[in-house]
Amino acid sequence: MFPVPAAPDIAVSVSLPCLEEPDDLWFSENPADLEQAKVLCAACPVRRTCLSGALQRREFAGVWGGEILDRGAVIARKRPRGRPSKADLARDAEIAAARAEAGVA
Numbered sequence: 001m002f003p004v005p006a007a008p009d010i011a012v013s014v015s016l017p018c019l020e021e022p023d024d025l026w027f028s029e030n031p032a033d034l035e036q037a038k039v040l041c042a043a044c045p046v047r048r049t050c051l052s053g054a055l056q057r058r059e060f061a062g063v064w065g066g067e068i069l070d071r072g073a074v075i076a077r078k079r080p081r082g083r084p085s086k087a088d089l090a091r092d093a094e095i096a097a098a099r100a101e102a103g104v105a
């Protein structure tokens with residue numbers, strides 16, 4: 001069983017999407033599942049605290065606070081296995097530029 005994604009310092013007296021949906025959605029190898037988890041996190045009342053805690057703990061993987069973490073850092077999206085297509089690389093560049101312009105890490 002996966003650890004509960006909620007940061008340990010969060011009082012769980014509210015409804016958290018990651019406690020209501022299957023755990024493996026937040027730690028899936030399938031990029032589409034992770035994108036779905038990100039959408040579910042968007043409505044979470046502790047999203048910012050969750051992300052802050054995950055970054056402090058340098059979580060190795062999973063969706064935390066609506067972001068995908070990879071070895072402690074936020075990544076725009078998880079690539080499927082195999083060599084990325086030119087379309088994937090172009091989309092990654094667009095996402096990185098938009099995040100930089102918005103001041104998002």
Ligand code: SF4
Binds near residue numbers: 018040046048066
């Ligand atoms: S932001 Fe996402 S991972 Fe964090 S507690 Fe909320 S639903 Fe769970």
